[in-house]
Amino acid sequence: MSLAQQPLLRKERERLAKRQEIVNAARQVFAQKGYDHATLDEIAAKAEFAKGTLYNYFDSKETLFREIVSAMLDDLARIAEVAMEGGGSLRERFLRYATQTMEYHKKNEDLQRILARELNRMQLEVGLVPIMQRLRGIADILGSALKKEINKRTIVREEPTELAFVFLGMVHNRTLRRSFEGKGLSEFEPEREAHFLVQLFFQGCEVA
Amino acid sequence: MSLAQQPLLRKERERLAKRQEIVNAARQVFAQKGYDHATLDEIAAKAEFAKGTLYNYFDSKETLFREIVSAMLDDLARIAEVAMEGGGSLRERFLRYATQTMEYHKKNEDLQRILARELNRMQLEVGLVPIMQRLRGIADILGSALKKEINKRTIVREEPTELAFVFLGMVHNRTLRRSFEGKGLSEFEPEREAHFLVQLFFQGCEVA
Amino acid sequence: MSLAQQPLLRKERERLAKRQEIVNAARQVFAQKGYDHATLDEIAAKAEFAKGTLYNYFDSKETLFREIVSAMLDDLARIAEVAMEGGGSLRERFLRYATQTMEYHKKNEDLQRILARELNRMQLEVGLVPIMQRLRGIADILGSALKKEINKRTIVREEPTELAFVFLGMVHNRTLRRSFEGKGLSEFEPEREAHFLVQLFFQGCEVA
Amino acid sequence: MSLAQQPLLRKERERLAKRQEIVNAARQVFAQKGYDHATLDEIAAKAEFAKGTLYNYFDSKETLFREIVSAMLDDLARIAEVAMEGGGSLRERFLRYATQTMEYHKKNEDLQRILARELNRMQLEVGLVPIMQRLRGIADILGSALKKEINKRTIVREEPTELAFVFLGMVHNRTLRRSFEGKGLSEFEPEREAHFLVQLFFQGCEVA
DNA sequence: AATGAATGAGTTTTCATTCAT
DNA sequence: CATGAATGAAAACTCATTCAT
Numbered sequence: 001m002s003l004a005q006q007p008l009l010r011k012e013r014e015r016l017a018k019r020q021e022i023v024n025a026a027r028q029v030f031a032q033k034g035y036d037h038a039t040l041d042e043i044a045a046k047a048e049f050a051k052g053t054l055y056n057y058f059d060s061k062e063t064l065f066r067e068i069v070s071a072m073l074d075d076l077a078r079i080a081e082v083a084m085e086g087g088g089s090l091r092e093r094f095l096r097y098a099t100q101t102m103e104y105h106k107k108n109e110d111l112q113r114i115l116a117r118e119l120n121r122m123q124l125e126v127g128l129v130p131i132m133q134r135l136r137g138i139a140d141i142l143g144s145a146l147k148k149e150i151n152k153r154t155i156v157r158e159e160p161t162e163l164a165f166v167f168l169g170m171v172h173n174r175t176l177r178r179s180f181e182g183k184g185l186s187e188f189e190p191e192r193e194a195h196f197l198v199q200l201f202f203q204g205c206e207v208a
Numbered sequence: 209m210s211l212a213q214q215p216l217l218r219k220e221r222e223r224l225a226k227r228q229e230i231v232n233a234a235r236q237v238f239a240q241k242g243y244d245h246a247t248l249d250e251i252a253a254k255a256e257f258a259k260g261t262l263y264n265y266f267d268s269k270e271t272l273f274r275e276i277v278s279a280m281l282d283d284l285a286r287i288a289e290v291a292m293e294g295g296g297s298l299r300e301r302f303l304r305y306a307t308q309t310m311e312y313h314k315k316n317e318d319l320q321r322i323l324a325r326e327l328n329r330m331q332l333e334v335g336l337v338p339i340m341q342r343l344r345g346i347a348d349i350l351g352s353a354l355k356k357e358i359n360k361r362t363i364v365r366e367e368p369t370e371l372a373f374v375f376l377g378m379v380h381n382r383t384l385r386r387s388f389e390g391k392g393l394s395e396f397e398p399e400r401e402a403h404f405l406v407q408l409f410f411q412g413c414e415v416a
Numbered sequence: 417m418s419l420a421q422q423p424l425l426r427k428e429r430e431r432l433a434k435r436q437e438i439v440n441a442a443r444q445v446f447a448q449k450g451y452d453h454a455t456l457d458e459i460a461a462k463a464e465f466a467k468g469t470l471y472n473y474f475d476s477k478e479t480l481f482r483e484i485v486s487a488m489l490d491d492l493a494r495i496a497e498v499a500m501e502g503g504g505s506l507r508e509r510f511l512r513y514a515t516q517t518m519e520y521h522k523k524n525e526d527l528q529r530i531l532a533r534e535l536n537r538m539q540l541e542v543g544l545v546p547i548m549q550r551l552r553g554i555a556d557i558l559g560s561a562l563k564k565e566i567n568k569r570t571i572v573r574e575e576p577t578e579l580a581f582v583f584l585g586m587v588h589n590r591t592l593r594r595s596f597e598g599k600g601l602s603e604f605e606p607e608r609e610a611h612f613l614v615q616l617f618f619q620g621c622e623v624a
Numbered sequence: 625m626s627l628a629q630q631p632l633l634r635k636e637r638e639r640l641a642k643r644q645e646i647v648n649a650a651r652q653v654f655a656q657k658g659y660d661h662a663t664l665d666e667i668a669a670k671a672e673f674a675k676g677t678l679y680n681y682f683d684s685k686e687t688l689f690r691e692i693v694s695a696m697l698d699d700l701a702r703i704a705e706v707a708m709e710g711g712g713s714l715r716e717r718f719l720r721y722a723t724q725t726m727e728y729h730k731k732n733e734d735l736q737r738i739l740a741r742e743l744n745r746m747q748l749e750v751g752l753v754p755i756m757q758r759l760r761g762i763a764d765i766l767g768s769a770l771k772k773e774i775n776k777r778t779i780v781r782e783e784p785t786e787l788a789f790v791f792l793g794m795v796h797n798r799t800l801r802r803s804f805e806g807k808g809l810s811e812f813e814p815e816r817e818a819h820f821l822v823q824l825f826f827q828g829c830e831v832a
Numbered sequence: 833a834a835t836g837a838a839t840g841a842g843t844t845t846t847c848a849t850t851c852a853t
Numbered sequence: 854c855a856t857g858a859a860t861g862a863a864a865a866c867t868c869a870t871t872c873a874t
Contacts, residue, residue, distance in 0.1 A: 015833095036244040040869065050835045052871080061869065132388050158404070166408070169381035170374060177373060180340050196366070200374070204412025219853095223858085248844065258860045260846080265858095269844070431854095452660040456848065466856045468850080477848065548804050574820070582824070585797035586790060593789060596756050612782070616790070620828025635874095639837085663864065674839045676867080685865065 019057045022047045026064050031110030034117045072111045073134045080141040095198045098171050102190035105175040109185050116176050139164040155205040170197050227265045230255045234272050239318030242325045280319045281342045288349040306379050306402035313383040314393045324384050347372040363413040375409050435473045438463045442480050447526030450533045488527045489550040496557040514587050514610035521591040522601045532592050555580040571621040583617050643681045646671045650688050655734030658741045696735045697758045704765040722795050722818035729799040730809045740800050763788040779829040794821050
């Protein structure tokens with residue numbers, strides 16, 4: 001790395017750090033107030049910038065919001081990919097997926113609330129793809145793992161993605177409800193919960 | 209019924225009919241735009257009344273919204289009660305519940321979208337009770353039916369309401385996703401879907 | 417009086433009685449809320465008529481208000497006239513005027529507040545004459561009584577109406593302040609107060 | 625003063641100047657139309673700002689109004705204090721008070737009209753204290769000066785604040801009426817008027 | 833880059849007045 | 854005459870976005 005590049009890199013790094021400050025502030029505010037009631041004033045105050053400064057980093061409130069949601073969806077897709085790619089039985093892989101997804105929600109309770117609140121805006125294109133389609137992408141990842149078992153006739157003959165959506169829904173519901181019940185997720189035990197859901201789901205799917 | 213009463217009754221009926229016009233218009237707009245982006249202008253236009261007229265029937269946008277959500281929650285609770293009270297095996301009763309709930313969502317696609325969108329406003333008190341608590345009430349109805357089986361050790365020992373929430377979530381997710389995928393529910397087959405979910409859920413819950 | 421006229425007269429009397437009901441209700445509401453915040457809804461409710469019915473008796477809110485203010489100004493002018501026309505010394509006549517004016521305010525505390533509140537609308541023409549000019553008419557009545565004494569050089573050479581306005585102002589201020597201090601006028605003693613003001617005014621006006 | 629501070633001070637000064645522009649515009653509009661009929665549209669237009677800009681300086685119409693009334697009451701109280709604190713006989717001090725108060729009203733004709741119009745809103749708390757109580761504060765200042773003379777038995781034994789209110793009322797009435805008669809105060813002569821009122825009041829109060 | 837003042841379109845709500853029954 | 858539903862013109866307030874400094 002040349003010395004001449006260093007200052008540029010530092011500047012670049014600083015810029016990115018500031019950008020991230022804004023994103024973090026926005027996440028909190030969006031999670032707490034929802035998209036519509038979140039104000040740039042509040043986000044700017046929390047990020048300790050002037051309101052106008054936000055526009056040096058983001059084109060609009062919408063852009064800022066999409067970036068946050070998009071990053072979350074990327075994370076969730078990655079979790080699914082990694083869990084499915086790893087070794088082990090199908091149950092083990094789904095257990096990993098469920099555990100890690102719920103851990104992610106526990107660690108990022110605000111993000112989870114954003115997604116829930118903005119089912120609201122589900123038609124909204126995030127990046128270029130509608131949120132729902134992004135979720136379908138995740139379901140597909142789980143689905144293609146299921147497909148092999150379906151073909152082996154060990155689990156019910158259902159369209160794999162549909163089946164995956166059932167599981168995905170169970171996982172998300174589980175944390176979501178806790179969050180909305182107002183108690184927070186501090187005592188939520190992802191691993192225990194994951195076991196329960198995996199057991200129920202796979203026993204339920206077994207061919208009788 | 210005396211002749212003298214007739215006009216009063218007619219007036220009363222007409223008033224209620226108009227009120228319902230407004231509610232119907234509002235349901236559509238709330239479902240399409242969400243609470244915050246729904247404007248009274250649009251609701252009034254759709255109901256074919258002047259904006260001010262809405263205020264002869266409802267105190268505020270909030271009131272109108274709450275009435276809609278509250279009525280839906282009443283309906284959903286009623287469906288659960290009736291399904292559980294009727295005779296038949298536990299599976300049969302859950303089948304009825306699932307079928308009828310999904311039929312309700314199919315018939316009232318807009319209402320379902322409102323509930324989903326306004327998980328957003330879940331903390332909001334509707335009537336006097338937070339939405340989440342109303343949902344818990346429904347889960348309790350299903351839960352107390354499950355309790356007996358749990359006691360008989362034929363299904364897994366889990367807290368009954370928690371278990372019921374799993375089922376409730378499966379049912380709602382099922383229609384919700386279809387609705388958000390944009391294809392509409394016209395080809396959705398509640399009975400078939402209900403069978404699938406009941407089978408999966410109960411087989412999943414069986415004590416191994 | 418012919419028999420044929422009787423029913424008409426009864427109808428007429430009933431109509432006037434209803435009209436008066438409205439006026440009375442309006443007085444209370446205007447006094448309590450002020451012109452702008454008084455609503456026809458509230459007036460109608462207090463008068464136990466439907467809102468639309470008010471328009472069978474008055475052309476507009478404004479008309480109704482003017483009638484009330486105008487009647488009050490008529491009363492106040494009458495009090496001044498009668499007090500000045502009666503016999504006795506100038507002091508005695510002014511004492512009567514002050515006593516009766518303050519008694520009127522005590523009896524009609526709401527009216528007094530209306531006048532005070534709607535100094536606000538003083539430019540407003542009531543009937544055809546601006547309120548301020550009506551008050552000047554009252555001052556003139558007092559003034560022409562003062563004029564004779566001024567000519568006799570027993571009291572200061574000032575323009576009589578101006579001098580009268582000083583007294584008129586003293587009298588109105590006296591009750592007005594009590595009313596706005598929120599204690600009500602129930603313990604207000606017009607006669608005692610009148611003596612005090614008359615003494616101060618006339619001693620103050622004496623030629624040194 | 626450091627050079628670095630200069631820009632800050634200039635900004636600050638400009639901000640205050642703009643704020644004052646708004647206050648001045650509001651004073652005129654409130655005086656002309658009264659609180660309720662004054663619109664922010666009109667105030668903004670007169671101040672040559674957009675409507676929204678007002679909200680960068682004031683929280684609400686109410687706040688703006690209160691600031692104006694409160695400042696006026698501060699001024700009036702200050703005038704009373706200064707007049708009473710200065711040397712000279714009691715008459716001389718009251719002469720100063722009356723002259724300066726009437727000069728203030730002459731210079732700020734709009735303010736005086738606001739106070740009069742909004743006797744209307746007298747119950748309203750301005751700052752933290754009801755208007756009426758603020759006026760009583762002024763009367764108290766005059767009253768404590770009167771108290772000494774009352775104790776010396778040179779003027780009538782009346783409660784000093786009550787007596788002061790009589791004088792205060794005479795002074796305000798004097799300018800107020802002129803203003804409402806529509807001729808304006810351009811030819812009003814505070815000093816001459818003050819002499820007249822002081823002479824009348826003190827001669828009237830002398831112990832016979 | 834950072835600032836924060838200025839903007840103005842958009843929204844809910846109120847209420848005098850009208851009018852069909 | 855009595856009713857009360859319908860109307861629509863205001864009006865206060867919010868806030869994303871722009872832009873001069």
